[in-house]
Amino acid sequence: MADEAEPAAPGGQMSTEAAAALEVMGRLAAELRNRQPVIARRLDYFRGAHPLHFASEEFAGYFGSRFAGFSDNWCAPVVSSPAERMNVLGIRLGSEQRPDAELARVWRVNGAERGSSEAFAVLLAAARSFALVWGNPDDESTPRITWERPDQAIVGYDAETGQARAGLKLWRDEWEGHEFATLYTPEYLWKWQRKGAGAYVHQEPSAAVLPSGGWEPRHPAGDDAWPLPNPMGAVPLVELRNQTLLDDAPISDIDGVIAMQDATNLVWAYLMNGLDYATLPQRVVTGADMPKIPILDATGQQVGERPLDLDTLVRERILWVPDPNASTSEWSAARLDVFSAVIERAVEHIAAQSRTPPHYLIGRVANLAAEALTAAETGLVSKTNERIVYADPSIREIYALTAQAAGDEDRAAAARAGTVMWADTQFRALSQKVDALLKLRQMGFPFAWLAEQYGLEPPEVERVLAMREAEARLDPIGAISAEIGRTQPAAGAGTLPLPFGVDPFADEGAGGVGAP
Template sequence: MDDDDLLARSPTDWIRKLEPRLRDQAEHAELHDSFYSGDRRLLLVERDFRDIFNGLLDSVRVNLSRIVVDARVERLAIDGFAVDDDDGADAVDANRVARTAAAIWRRNQLDEMAGIAHLERAIKAVSFGVVWPDDDDRATVSIEDATQMVVERRPWPPYDVVAAMKVWEDDWDGTRFCELYLPDGIHRFVGGKRLAGELWVPSSVRIASGWRPAPGTDVNGRDGRNPFGGLVPVVELTTRARLLKDPQSDLYDIAPLHDAYDVTMAQLVIAGNFSAIPIHTIAGAIIRVDKDGNPVDEDGNPTRPFDKRGDRNWVSPDKDTKFGTLQPGNLGEIIKTRAEILTGVRGLSRVPIHYFDLGGTSGVGAEMLKALEGPLVRAMAAEERALGPQWARLQQLALTIESPDLARAPLRTAWADTETRADSQDADAFSKFHTAGVPLDEAMRRAGFGERAIRHAVELNAHLLAGDDRQDGLDLPTPPRRGPTTPVPAPPPAA
């Protein structure tokens, strides 16, 4: 199979191929979403145990999956886009590219939506970004869910997306809609209930799986040309891609341990209620009762002959009465099992102990806390390396709509620092790097400053070094929260 074979496939062929894959992908996504949402049943519980203690089981939940996902996703924050200097891009063009990309980003509210895309990707294995021009020929970027969209990639380099399908249902009347993104354009179909006033469509032009061309489209559902010159404007966002297997949720390995942890928590609560408290026994005592079986004293008044309160003494006039205490159950083994499960969760997720147990790092210094977060920081750096080119690709598609001359610029995604830092630590690191001869922008980058702060500082520093202390007419971004505001002298030449 080559490119010509892929392009020759009809919309019917693609729907038949992609629809079963979408169902499988949605099943994987919904399973792990139930763990994150905390609304799934415990799987590792015997039926008899569930029948007796079901009320307690439903209320005893510790959402480890949410802790794991949130701890990882909160460290993924896109700070902007820059042109990769290694490709020899012109500095003026680089500024224009960065500002145009930033404007597209803000207009599409991607500061917020990118976080949602990362969250959904972590839970459901993938999420998607789609670019399409609006009525004013401006780029509109949407984020799509793994339960509604699926893609097919070219099976050879550069592994581009060659087809994408989105399926969703109308909340009002249950009508299903399908959008198929192909190199020749977008194809729209309708399935399920017939729309009011819609003309009957002969079976000869019905599409696979009950789909039929949407009103206003041609016999193949085609609705306009592709403004991207044969490229499919859909980007798959994922970090756990495999060569021959589908991506997996970040919770794929955590979910079984999550179930086991909840079972041990349920056992701990049930044991605490029924067997961990000492049980007192009485044998040989004669207790007077009324006709209803309730304890009474010698005069027939209601009484509690053996009150379990700690400030009461138990007394029996019967010489054969024997008092005893049953040995309480030992919760130590359950607690030990729970700790072992939590150790497995931490090892698989790279999330350090203080996310699960604040007391676990009591008395630990800042350097040790930083060392504990090292595996998580490195794992997030790996995710940034995977997601960065995908977000840059999405921005290049958006630039194709708004500024075609900038679309081929080698974009690089700039990420906010994933490490936990103090302001004094950043300032000290910056001073040492710059004193050692590292250029201003690189020194700030190594010290953990974001790309916006770096760009502002470099432009402002160059302006001040030129001898003009006025900022009127400068096209500068909003000043960063931190960063130098006075000229930084050039480092001394190396000896």
């Protein structure tokens, strides 16, 4: 049982340990608030809720309100294309051939298939996402795994070792007007709350009276101590980070797309505005004076007049020509294809910069062979595999913390050195995949491995293997014949492959292949 810290009321007395925890929390909270505007902007662009930018103030003043809420969202496919190929199938521990069944069970009970999928999308868009692992009081053998937003979570690292020293989850209850914080350290969980929100002011930890910023201890139902001891001995908050440049500033997959996205929306605005003007008739008035608006006094009597605002004439598409001798000529329809050509070129730039297959964005596929489509996705597959490299250590740590939360230190140690199993990132036509797997089978690859490469999840692989064994027991001769048929090469391709260890050039008298 941990020693309870003194309550930390504003201006009140608190222990040195509690003051130090509050100091760490304040530092992390300040950094988190610095990140929030950037994270919000990136996620808004991913959702398609990005603002419009116009080339001139005049255009924005005249027509900006017409296009409010419009966005042609290319950021979403740039993020979704690799994210939808990042699927965790399990983790192998040590020399095991199958993924660990217990960790797979906890993963599935927590709905981590969906949670991790959402976390990967946020990871690529916002450059960070988080997972939290903690014990489950209702079932000690099944810890809880939750996925946290990057604008509510942060992890602090040791500058020398890179190890996580503390984690913070900070959120606000809009209904009650309270702000809540939980600081995770390897030793304790410090839970705080305060009314409203205020700026953090740096204070050195000491046993003296410290301004706490309004934070006070939070005691949820079920907590029997404050702070709570951390039985895992590790920070249970895990950060998933996108590519970095050997620093703590991961790069979003859409950082380089945002500028071109803004330019594309700008061209769309000009195109639709030109379309509006080109499809409506233009009215020309000749031989008339410029229209004027009467000026009335308080009694309604006209006391003067003023010219009609020219901006009104522009918006109403009216051209006034006072000179009766003026003449007009035909106005040709505006060419709108120049706008669409610019948009297509911008989308091609987005595809090249983000390694997104062009047919994912343009949507035009004209009689392309399956091999051509596979080649077109080479960049995306390479990019996805690269993102998996970035996420892999964090997934291992999530599995390790899951084992630690269940009290299994040996499994946790094995998970940190384990092999995360990911689904195949290459999408192929079914005929291509089956043909490739059949050739691998003829080379001698085991059926269980082929089932994994086909894309079956570990539970499905086990089920298929059990069904295959059941069929073999019912008809062993048929099973042997079927296996021979599967490994029989095509006509003219030669003889059956020899079993491993058989020398085709052995002496016939010694029981070689040529022996009767």
